[in-house]
Amino acid sequence: MNKKTDPKKIKEIKEIKGMKGFEDVVDLIDPDKYRRRLAEKKAFNDNYEMYTFLERENERLALVDRFFANQVKNQEAYPQVEGLITLQKERKELLKDELIEMLASIDSPLNDGLKHMFNKLFITGKRE
Amino acid sequence: MKLPVFEEIETNDYSIGQLYKTFKKASIGEIPSYICIDMDNPKLIEEALDNIKNALDNLDCSKHFPYPFYVVSPILQDYPGLNVVDSIRQLPKHFFKKPKKLKPKEQSLLNKTAILNEKVKNLNITEKLEYIQSQKENQKKLFLLTRETSFYERVMMGIRDRESSDE
Numbered sequence: 001m002n003k004k005t006d007p008k009k010i011k012e013i014k015e016i017k018g019m020k021g022f023e024d025v026v027d028l029i030d031p032d033k034y035r036r037r038l039a040e041k042k043a044f045n046d047n048y049e050m051y052t053f054l055e056r057e058n059e060r061l062a063l064v065d066r067f068f069a070n071q072v073k074n075q076e077a078y079p080q081v082e083g084l085i086t087l088q089k090e091r092k093e094l095l096k097d098e099l100i101e102m103l104a105s106i107d108s109p110l111n112d113g114l115k116h117m118f119n120k121l122f123i124t125g126k127r128e
Numbered sequence: 129m130k131l132p133v134f135e136e137i138e139t140n141d142y143s144i145g146q147l148y149k150t151f152k153k154a155s156i157g158e159i160p161s162y163i164c165i166d167m168d169n170p171k172l173i174e175e176a177l178d179n180i181k182n183a184l185d186n187l188d189c190s191k192h193f194p195y196p197f198y199v200v201s202p203i204l205q206d207y208p209g210l211n212v213v214d215s216i217r218q219l220p221k222h223f224f225k226k227p228k229k230l231k232p233k234e235q236s237l238l239n240k241t242a243i244l245n246e247k248v249k250n251l252n253i254t255e256k257l258e259y260i261q262s263q264k265e266n267q268k269k270l271f272l273l274t275r276e277t278s279f280y281e282r283v284m285m286g287i288r289d290r291e292s293s294d295e
Contacts, residue, residue: 049225050225050228050230050234051233051234051237053222053225054234054237054238054241055237056222057132057241058237058240058241058244061194061241061244061245061247061248062244064193064194064248065244065247065248065251068193068248068251068253068256069247069251072256072259072260075259075263076259079263081263081266081267081270082266084270085266085269085270085273088270088273088274088277089273091277092273092276092277092280095277095280095281095284096280098284099280099283099284102284102287103287108287109287109290
């Protein structure tokens, strides 16, 4: 029997991953050659995988180093948060005063809205 | 330096002394590692986690940098101070790689990794993380204040735009 059409070989090929859907042409394939090609492809891709992993790892460590050695260190040496909180508190008070002044005037949008709501809620004039 | 891929730390004894010795031997912090706790009793698991945390503190080892340390426990996952997950599949995939013989270019990258690793280890990470924690409250306060002032500014801008469009 021809090696390529041997039922045992066909069964072997069918069991190889990735051969689903190729049952009709399975007798044209040499399983050993296919397996060798798969192994070579995997070896080729593996090389880049480790190299990429180590490159990414180095980038990660460099970022961690920069964060703790520079950024956190600067923050510790020159803290700005307290000063910014004081500034923001002052600004908030000024804005609140300005806003209240704007909204308290007779023709302000707030008073217009309240006037509109009041007129809708209470019926003016007598019902017949 | 060993390749920075996940290594399981195996132990049956969760006493603090034994854990300290095991962790020191396993060079925790120099490579990503995890320990599986196979116990059923939540009380025993909590005791084991306390001992693990104390052993790591005694070694002055950060649980996050330069490499993380995880505890795998299907039963108890909520434990402050340790990274606890319920299965190995939840560990970061980045550190799961098949160790193999390295080519010269890969070896030189690994040498650079070793240098950066030492640099990060010398930074006293635990102190820095405590500092970041201490700044949390102030940063939150600042965020809430800026959000409030931004809201007032938007309201005023809206009123002014409406007034200018009415004109």
